[in-house]
Amino acid sequence: MEMKAYIEEAEKDLLHTYNRYQIVLERGEDVYLYDLEGKKYLDFCAGIAVFALGYSNDNYKNALKSQIDKIIHTSNYYYNVPAIEAAKALLKASGMSRVFFTNSGAEAIEGAIKAARKYAFLKDGKTDHEIIAMEHSFHGRTMGALSVTGNPKYREAFEPMIGNIRFANMNDIDSVRANINEKTCAIILETVQGEGGIYPAEEGFLKEIRKICDEKDILLILDEIQCGMGRTGYMFAWQKYGVKPDIMTSAKGLTCGIPGGAFLLGEKAAENSLKAGDHGTTYGGNPLVAAATKTVLSEYERLDILGNVKTVGDYLYKKLDELASKYDIIKAHRGIGLMQGLEFDVPVADIIKDCMDNGLILINAGTNIIRFVPPLVIGEGHVDDMIKILSASIEKVK
Numbered sequence: 001m002e003m004k005a006y007i008e009e010a011e012k013d014l015l016h017t018y019n020r021y022q023i024v025l026e027r028g029e030d031v032y033l034y035d036l037e038g039k040k041y042l043d044f045c046a047g048i049a050v051f052a053l054g055y056s057n058d059n060y061k062n063a064l065k066s067q068i069d070k071i072i073h074t075s076n077y078y079y080n081v082p083a084i085e086a087a088k089a090l091l092k093a094s095g096m097s098r099v100f101f102t103n104s105g106a107e108a109i110e111g112a113i114k115a116a117r118k119y120a121f122l123k124d125g126k127t128d129h130e131i132i133a134m135e136h137s138f139h140g141r142t143m144g145a146l147s148v149t150g151n152p153k154y155r156e157a158f159e160p161m162i163g164n165i166r167f168a169n170m171n172d173i174d175s176v177r178a179n180i181n182e183k184t185c186a187i188i189l190e191t192v193q194g195e196g197g198i199y200p201a202e203e204g205f206l207k208e209i210r211k212i213c214d215e216k217d218i219l220l221i222l223d224e225i226q227c228g229m230g231r232t233g234y235m236f237a238w239q240k241y242g243v244k245p246d247i248m249t250s251a252k253g254l255t256c257g258i259p260g261g262a263f264l265l266g267e268k269a270a271e272n273s274l275k276a277g278d279h280g281t282t283y284g285g286n287p288l289v290a291a292a293t294k295t296v297l298s299e300y301e302r303l304d305i306l307g308n309v310k311t312v313g314d315y316l317y318k319k320l321d322e323l324a325s326k327y328d329i330i331k332a333h334r335g336i337g338l339m340q341g342l343e344f345d346v347p348v349a350d351i352i353k354d355c356m357d358n359g360l361i362l363i364n365a366g367t368n369i370i371r372f373v374p375p376l377v378i379g380e381g382h383v384d385d386m387i388k389i390l391s392a393s394i395e396k397v398k
């Protein structure tokens, strides 16, 4: 079948929750994707900040293949070696105390919320605890994750939410303070907001939140699902600021394409929250996903992914700054490492479409922002190639 015919089939069969770009992707190589017609694309999306290692990492592929031959799934009623090794590596990389493996980012957020509520419940036996989340945040599409997601458009039709959620403004400590009361059990935020438009938390803001949480025994939950796993040049973005969360969520790059996620607890939350019977999952941390996680973490070390992100991230920053000063329709440039955004005066859909026609895959974050979240193995030459295609597309709309 031809690409167009496949797209027509898809439009008939799949629930229409996405306005998809009109290509069918078939395979990946290095940091390039190929569609069914063999057209090659430079990938600056990485499956939405997922495929950190690119598409040709043999150690990753071989680890999965050999795990498939051994066993794919057992159950959390038993132990398995890949999960034990993955947990050890993840705790070492994060400095957290305990981990629960999930199947996705949203599910990691659900677990984090449950752990925070349980922590508060064990303290005072009450069931009316509140969580403070941020405007412009994105934490996922399940009901709990949606409840702490800042965009009212995502929530409205699905009300009522889980309840007792208050929204404060990112980088506005007074708005956080104004929402705190004796019921507050947790403050949740992305260390760098992704979907909402690439807004990094400021160091002072994070440190002040940490202080408030310590004073009032409120748990700080940092969502590192997009900004974690090396994307900012730090394994987890909070490590740049030295502000350690009580609970942290991870997914996306954590497993590099095999569906998975995790929530991790610091000692205080680990010792005083979820106990046997409180939480579970059929698939979470199964041998196949754990083999992926463990190999991703060892490949990060072997390939010095953090070093590469720092170097190439700085280069990307310089190049996007040049672009921003050259074109008046670019209003702002934000981000850290290989998680950056350009905010335009105009909707970016046409620019992204034109780039795709010219062999470059980019994604938006909101209507007016282009988000740059490439595989973490790209080099400066790939940045140059991307800038060349993007500039040409901007020239057409400016």
Ligand SMILES: *Cc1c(COP(=O)(O)O)cnc(C)c1O
Binding pocket: 104, 105, 106, 107, 109, 138, 139, 140, 141, 190, 194, 195, 223, 224, 225, 226, 227, 251, 252, 261
């Ligand atoms: C993608 C994302 C999620 C949700 O992850 P899923 O795996 O899609 O459920 C949550 N938080 C952040 C910051 C994300 O970027």
